[in-house]
Amino acid sequence: MKITSIEIHLIRVPFDMGAAPRAFAGMAWTSVDSLFVRVSTDEGLDGWGEGWGHVACPATSAALSGIVAPAFIGRDAGDRAALMLEMQRRFHLHGRTGPVAYALGAVEIALWDIAGKAAGLPIATLLGGRPRELQAYASLLRYSEPPLVAAAVERARDQGFRHLKLHEERLDAVTAAREAAGPSTWLALDTNCPWSVSQAIEQARALEPLGLAWLEEPVWPPEDRRGLARVRAATRIPIAAGENAMSLHDFQGLFEAGALDICQPSVIKFGGIAAVAEVVALAKAHSVDYEPHCFYFGPGYLASLHLAAAFAPDLPFELFFGDLEASPYHDAVRARSGRLGVPAGPGLGLEPDMDVIRRYRLGDAVVVGGSS
Numbered sequence: 001m002k003i004t005s006i007e008i009h010l011i012r013v014p015f016d017m018g019a020a021p022r023a024f025a026g027m028a029w030t031s032v033d034s035l036f037v038r039v040s041t042d043e044g045l046d047g048w049g050e051g052w053g054h055v056a057c058p059a060t061s062a063a064l065s066g067i068v069a070p071a072f073i074g075r076d077a078g079d080r081a082a083l084m085l086e087m088q089r090r091f092h093l094h095g096r097t098g099p100v101a102y103a104l105g106a107v108e109i110a111l112w113d114i115a116g117k118a119a120g121l122p123i124a125t126l127l128g129g130r131p132r133e134l135q136a137y138a139s140l141l142r143y144s145e146p147p148l149v150a151a152a153v154e155r156a157r158d159q160g161f162r163h164l165k166l167h168e169e170r171l172d173a174v175t176a177a178r179e180a181a182g183p184s185t186w187l188a189l190d191t192n193c194p195w196s197v198s199q200a201i202e203q204a205r206a207l208e209p210l211g212l213a214w215l216e217e218p219v220w221p222p223e224d225r226r227g228l229a230r231v232r233a234a235t236r237i238p239i240a241a242g243e244n245a246m247s248l249h250d251f252q253g254l255f256e257a258g259a260l261d262i263c264q265p266s267v268i269k270f271g272g273i274a275a276v277a278e279v280v281a282l283a284k285a286h287s288v289d290y291e292p293h294c295f296y297f298g299p300g301y302l303a304s305l306h307l308a309a310a311f312a313p314d315l316p317f318e319l320f321f322g323d324l325e326a327s328p329y330h331d332a333v334r335a336r337s338g339r340l341g342v343p344a345g346p347g348l349g350l351e352p353d354m355d356v357i358r359r360y361r362l363g364d365a366v367v368v369g370g371s372s
């Protein structure tokens with residue numbers, strides 16, 4: 001089963017976060033960009049992957065079309081593990097994270113989709129699990145002002161979510177969220193690497209009365225595993241991180257340092273499904289839980305659902321909380337009463353609606369190779 005072409009569709013979908021957008025992490029948060037990647041074969045099967053992400057999508061698209069995709073044309077889509085190892089080695093000097101690595105991960109996810117379709121099985125089943133319903137947590141954007149945070153929490157609760165994650169830094173904002181959510185709501189806090197180690201310890205201690213499920217990425221820089229371990233040792237709040245780890249060996253360092261209670265590899269940043277599965281196994285050996293990082297809504301979101309169904313069925317799953325104008329998967333990706341179904345069809349289990357892709361695509365699709 002030879003790979004004949006790789007298509008890249010960069011889409012931009014506006015969304016409403018229920019308040020005036022707050023810029024953070026270098027983005028304005030009025031729309032979400034997403035890179036949909038289709039790998040086609042000479043046997044008529046094709047698969048979808050996604051490459052990280054957001055404002056970096058054009059860089060990933062260029063790395064994929066200019067460097068990575070041509071190397072896959074004519075290769076055996078069914079020889080996934082060996083092919084990916086070959087390509088990881090071939091392109092390693094362009095960086096073990098960044099656009100080339102994101103491009104490789106996009107292709108890897110698409111090859112799993114093809115494998116599932118060839119076998120007639122969902123990816124969750126190929127991973128040793130099965131499609132199932134998952135508890136979702138609403139992953140709120142940053143609102144900063146306490147009344148806005150409280151209003152967002154109330155909107156999420158009105159939609160049926162009893163599991164919420166904030167992206168806030170201010171203690172008064174987190175306090176307002178807890179008061180709005182009530183004591184029984186599961187509440188986690190993602191800070192996106194703002195603090196020094198000593199600041200993070202001080203903040204964690206101040207946050208302890210708020211009953212957080214975890215504190216995510218409290219330390220700058222994200223690779224400071226010893227600093228993160230010092231924070232973890234100084235607080236009762238479980239520590240989560242890993243969306244910015246670049247390799248299995250990065251996670252090994254985090255685990256050996258005692259830095260984590262929960263690891264969060266991001267499938268579209270991290271090289272794809274098999275790479276995440278390796279982290280899950282290593283995490284188990286260090287008594288660390290696995291939670292997918294999933295702040296996206298394309299094929300990488302579906303891949304994360306299958307990984308969670310196989311490896312994290314009892315933990316709440318991250319779901320971007322913003323009212324998207326449209327999705328190529330329509331309502332299949334929306335939570336109902338705070339719960340999500342993992343698609344049970346072969347591969348990723350859903351095909352994107354090409355009308356939606358075309359409507360929201362920025363420019364033409366980029367195609368490498370010929371048609372199948």
Ligand SMILES: [Mg+2]
Pocket residue numbers: 190192216217243293
């Ligand atoms: Mg995060």
